Amino acid sequence: MTNLRWRKSSYSSGNGGACVEVAPLLSGLAVRDSKTPGGPILRFSPGEWQTFLSAVKDGTLNV
Numbered sequence: 001m002t003n004l005r006w007r008k009s010s011y012s013s014g015n016g017g018a019c020v021e022v023a024p025l026l027s028g029l030a031v032r033d034s035k036t037p038g039g040p041i042l043r044f045s046p047g048e049w050q051t052f053l054s055a056v057k058d059g060t061l062n063v
Contacts, residue, residue, distance in 0.1 A: 004023035004025075004030055006021040006022070006023045006032070007021060007022060007023070008020075008021050018035075019033075019035075020034060021033075025043065027045065028044050028045045028046055028048070028049060029044045029049045
């Protein structure tokens with residue numbers, strides 16, 4: 001997990017706000033908090049990531 005190519009959303013303002021970074025994996029995606037790059041990393045399969053994105057887009061994400 002040390003050689004991942006992390007990127008932020010183009011919507012990120014770059015002012016140290018609440019951002020996440022994503023990195024492609026061989027099968028899926030890794031996600032981390034940009035303010036804590038050495039902290040925990042979440043791993044999503046392609047299907048899990050699509051389910052997450054769909055829930056965010058349609059407003060059904062319950063957090």
